[in-house]
Amino acid sequence: MPNELMITMAxxxxxxxxxxxxxxxxxxxxxxxxxxxxxxxxxxxxxxVKELALDLNIxxxxxxDQVKFITAQPGQEGASKVTIQLGSITDQQxxxxxKAPESKNDINxxxxxxxxxxxxxxxxxxxxxxxDLKQIEKKNVDLQKVSDNTIDYSKLANQIQKSxxxxxxxxxxxxxxxxxxxxxxxLSIRGDHLAVQRGFQPVAVVNRKLxxxxxxxxxxxxxxxxxxxxxxxxNEVILAVDPHALIKVNVKxxx
Amino acid sequence: MIDxxxxxxxxxxxxxxxxxxxxxxxxxxxxxxxxxCEIESPVELDVAWDENGVLQIGSTPPLYNVNTTFKPSFxxxxxxxxxxxxxxxx
Numbered sequence: 480m481p482n483e484l485m486i487t488m489a490x491x492x493x494x495x496x497x498x499x500x501x502x503x504x505x506x507x508x509x510x511x512x513x514x515x516x517x518x519x520x521x522x523x524x525x526x527x528v529k530e531l532a533l534d535l536n537i538x539x540x541x542x543x544d545q546v547k548f549i550t551a552q553p554g555q556e557g558a559s560k561v562t563i564q565l566g567s568i569t570d571q572q573x574x575x576x577x578k579a580p581e582s583k584n585d586i587n588x589x590x591x592x593x594x595x596x597x598x599x600x601x602x603x604x605x606x607x608x609x610x611d612l613k614q615i616e617k618k619n620v621d622l623q624k625v626s627d628n629t630i631d632y633s634k635l636a637n638q639i640q641k642s643x644x645x646x647x648x649x650x651x652x653x654x655x656x657x658x659x660x661x662x663x664x665x666l667s668i669r670g671d672h673l674a675v676q677r678g679f680q681p682v683a684v685v686n687r688k689l690x691x692x693x694x695x696x697x698x699x700x701x702x703x704x705x706x707x708x709x710x711x712x713x714n715e716v717i718l719a720v721d722p723h724a725l726i727k728v729n730v731k732x733x734x
Numbered sequence: 735m736i737d738x739x740x741x742x743x744x745x746x747x748x749x750x751x752x753x754x755x756x757x758x759x760x761x762x763x764x765x766x767x768x769x770x771c772e773i774e775s776p777v778e779l780d781v782a783w784d785e786n787g788v789l790q791i792g793s794t795p796p797l798y799n800v801n802t803t804f805k806p807s808f809x810x811x812x813x814x815x816x817x818x819x820x821x822x823x824x
Contacts, residue, residue, distance in 0.1 A: 492781070493781065493782060493783060495781055495789055499789040500781070500789060500791070502789070503743075503788065503789040503790065503791050504743065504791060507742060507743040507744035507747075507791060508744065508747070510742075510744040511744040511747045511748050514744070514748050515748065515751070515818070519818060522755070525751075525817075525818050526751045526753075526770075526771075526815040526816060526817055526818060527815060527816055527817075527818045528747060528751075528813055528814070528815050529813075529814045529815065529816055530813060530814040531747075531811075531812070531813040531814075532810075532811075532812045532813070533809060533810070533811055533812075534809055534810035534811075534812070535779070535809050536807045536808075536809055550779050550781055550807065550809070551807035552807060553804050553805065553806045553807060554803075554804030554805065555807060558807065
């Protein structure tokens with residue numbers, strides 16, 4: 480019977496990561512502090528927890544990726560002891576030992592489609608956001624070398640650009656036909672965040688025929704039109720302004 | 735969810751700190767209070783995920799004072815608390 484009971488109870492205990500446990504512990508202590516502060520309004524004699532330590536009997540396990548713990552259950556022997564000690568910390572210490580919170584424009588690496596190996600390596604290096612990567616770049620650190628070639632930096636940079644682009648997608652506001660100084664017709668596509676990638680020459684296809692892009696900027700792209708490019712009625716214009724943004728516009732030409 | 739025999743960790747601390755008010759002896763004009771304490775206690779833990787995926791730490795001092803064929807796993811809780819004179823924790 481005791482064995483049966485032990486088996487039933489063993490299935491109830493769940494594995495957890497140290498990070499989750501400490502997070503919950505800190506949240507619980509914050510709640511205690513808040514409760515005691517409210518209590519202090521009417522009851523002058525109250526207390527503040529200055530230090531807290533918890534000795535845990537646990538069984539660690541490693542699945543090749545993460546270390547997890549399961550708290551020892553009744554009757555289980557041979558558990559490891561882990562002591563978690565939380566001391567009081569001042570706001571100056573917090574500022575000195577923690578990095579600034581992610582800025583509004585920063586991108587967390589969890590939001591980017593990064594493969595598991597790269598993500599694991601980046602975490603090991605303490606990189607969790609695009610801003611972290613920028614800091615490393617500023618110091619001229621070669622991530623590929625540091626990670627024993629496990630991080631494909633060009634692929635990562637590509638994914639970051641893709642993610643950035645999805646935050647500020649191109650917007651077309653108007654398309655007009657005009658003549659340039661040589662009286663050649665061109666199509667002007669105006670909008671926001673159009674050609675934002677420096678060094679990338681946009682590519683235009685009008686009615687399935689390649690067209691020359693005369694100039695491009697964030698606000699306007701000018702496409703040179705040959706005689707056979709446009710026709711009366713609907714005209715399909717496809718514009719690749721960078722590797723991650725494709726614009727498709729239907730231009731109606733009145734007969 | 736946490737087993738009903740356990741209470742959230744924050745309540746354990748708060749309840750262990752629920753000392754009585756100042757001890758006053760009006761005849762002798764003495765007033766005593768506890769200015770600080772260090773508490774060390776065995777506790778049982780129940781760690782579970784809630785429906786929002788947040789880890790919940792349930793805790794209780796030893797539940798039964800009887801000999802059983804196998805003993806619960808007692809973890810150890812130790813904390814230092816000091817009397818607070820105002821709402822800012824000073």
